[in-house]
Amino acid sequence: MGINVPERANYIRMIIDELQRIHSHLLWLGLAGHFIGYNTVWMWAWKAREPILDLFELISGNRQNYAMMKIGGVRRDIKEEDYQVIKKTIKELRPVLDMFKKVVNDDPVIGKRTKGVGILKKEEGISLGVVGPTARASAIDIDVRRDDAYAFYNDISWSVIVQQEGDIYAKIIVRVLEMLEACSIIEQCLAKIAKGPIEVEVRDIPEGEGVGRVEAPRGECFHYVRSDGTNRPVRHKIRAPSFVNVPSNIVTVPGYTISDAALTLAAVDPCYCCTERCAVFTKGGKKVFTGDDLIKLSIEKTEKLKKEYGF
Amino acid sequence: MIKDEVKNQLAPMLKNWEIKNPRRVYFEIDKSDLKEVARKLYKDFNMRLSTITGIDNEKNFELIFHFGMDKTGELFNVRVFITDKTNPEIDSLVDLFKASDWVEREIHELLGVNFKGHPNLKHLLLDDDWPKDSYPLRKDYKNE
Numbered sequence: 240m241g242i243n244v245p246e247r248a249n250y251i252r253m254i255i256d257e258l259q260r261i262h263s264h265l266l267w268l269g270l271a272g273h274f275i276g277y278n279t280v281w282m283w284a285w286k287a288r289e290p291i292l293d294l295f296e297l298i299s300g301n302r303q304n305y306a307m308m309k310i311g312g313v314r315r316d317i318k319e320e321d322y323q324v325i326k327k328t329i330k331e332l333r334p335v336l337d338m339f340k341k342v343v344n345d346d347p348v349i350g351k352r353t354k355g356v357g358i359l360k361k362e363e364g365i366s367l368g369v370v371g372p373t374a375r376a377s378a379i380d381i382d383v384r385r386d387d388a389y390a391f392y393n394d395i396s397w398s399v400i401v402q403q404e405g406d407i408y409a410k411i412i413v414r415v416l417e418m419l420e421a422c423s424i425i426e427q428c429l430a431k432i433a434k435g436p437i438e439v440e441v442r443d444i445p446e447g448e449g450v451g452r453v454e455a456p457r458g459e460c461f462h463y464v465r466s467d468g469t470n471r472p473v474r475h476k477i478r479a480p481s482f483v484n485v486p487s488n489i490v491t492v493p494g495y496t497i498s499d500a501a502l503t504l505a506a507v508d509p510c511y512c513c514t515e516r517c518a519v520f521t522k523g524g525k526k527v528f529t530g531d532d533l534i535k536l537s538i539e540k541t542e543k544l545k546k547e548y549g550f
Numbered sequence: 551m552i553k554d555e556v557k558n559q560l561a562p563m564l565k566n567w568e569i570k571n572p573r574r575v576y577f578e579i580d581k582s583d584l585k586e587v588a589r590k591l592y593k594d595f596n597m598r599l600s601t602i603t604g605i606d607n608e609k610n611f612e613l614i615f616h617f618g619m620d621k622t623g624e625l626f627n628v629r630v631f632i633t634d635k636t637n638p639e640i641d642s643l644v645d646l647f648k649a650s651d652w653v654e655r656e657i658h659e660l661l662g663v664n665f666k667g668h669p670n671l672k673h674l675l676l677d678d679d680w681p682k683d684s685y686p687l688r689k690d691y692k693n694e
Binding site (some may be wrong): 349360365366367368381383386388448450454459461463465473474476478482483486 | 574601604616620625627648651652653
């Protein structure tokens with residue numbers, strides 16, 4: 240379209256995207272904790288997530304659907320007096336993330352529940368075309384922020400987190416370390432952001448087609464748009480990351496126990512609103528486990544392990 | 551340059567090669583060459599199929615296979631036209647990589663394109679008893 244998004248808008252987009260990554264990964268971490276019966280992890284992760292949502296409210300007026308991005312820039316500016324609030328929140332979040340890192344590293348029960356469980360092998364992941372943390376935990380070194388760099392991701396210093404094992408533990412590590420990278424990215428953006436316009440006016444959409452993609456918390460979010468020059472697209476195809484990550488369960492769930500299923504399914508961080516059930520086929524017929532059944536089985540397994548370890 | 555290599559490797563099969571910007575390449579191939587082109591991009595160039603876009607152009611169906619070269623960030627958008635609208639068919643790529651499994655099922659149910667060789671071409675999102683020959687993404691679809 241020949242639009243050059245203003246510098247300031249690109250920094251705001253990065254800050255919002257990285258805050259979103261943190262809040263999404265914390266939400267996931269809490270749920271994973273809950274699924275293995277570690278409700279303290281659940282409560283702590285969500286407690287740490289609250290100040291991030293407060294930031295969204297401060298910046299955009301909304302905690303979840305902040306609608307900041309638009310064609311040509313962003314809808315709202317970040318006030319300069321709010322920089323300090325963001326910096327303070329990030330500074331206070333770091334020790335909490337370090338604590339989670341330590342908990343995940345040190346707790347033998349978490350290790351037992353997640354190491355060597357739900358393994359997605361690298362070659363299987365490549366065939367399935369998985370993206371985001373699901374790919375990176377299986378040694379597939381991809382990240383749209385670096386590979387098809389947008390905004391200023393190429394101009395600041397940060398690392399793509401990759402783990403080799405492909406198990407649930409690797410997926411936890413990727414997400415926890417990614418949150419720390421996100422903190423660093425936000426801090427660097429705040430150090431670099433300068434005054435300026437936050438959007439360019441876009442009046443007419445020209446005829447043509449294009450592909451855009453970003454690294455969402457769950458991985459590559461892919462958009463194809465074709466326009467005939469009118470105010471409605473001829474086609475707008477969206478492929479969200481869960482669409483390619485969820486099918487990896489075909490290879491990650493079999494071979495482990497049903498009590499591991501809830502956590503393995505959750506490990507790709509899918510949208511679970513309506514797919515949280517599974518059917519188990521035995522010689523005697525079919526038994527349907529609901530999401531609650533699966534979580535209950537998973538929690539019972541942790542309880543057994545805790546007793547073994549004398550907790 | 552990966553672009554030149556792709557162009558040379560696929561040369562006899564390529565049509566309408568277009569570099570829209572440094573990381574976005576579009577080209578067209580014949581339906582019968584799809585498997586060979588996909589195999590080369592996936593196996594020889596280590597590309598990843600991001601997704602497939604299906605479009606009803608009224609006079610034909612158009613499928614765009616979005617292959618990404620993650621090392622360079624380049625996207626190669628491979629265009630295939632299906633001109634037979636009464637019996638639209640194309641080869642499935644599932645035996646090459648599993649990434650095309652769900653998206654082929656999606657295009658099958660929404661556009662009514664038959665993917666030959668797909669092992670499990672049933673509905674992905676639509677209800678099992680969705681009316682036969684009613685495809686929501688076709689331009690002549692009526693929403694009752």
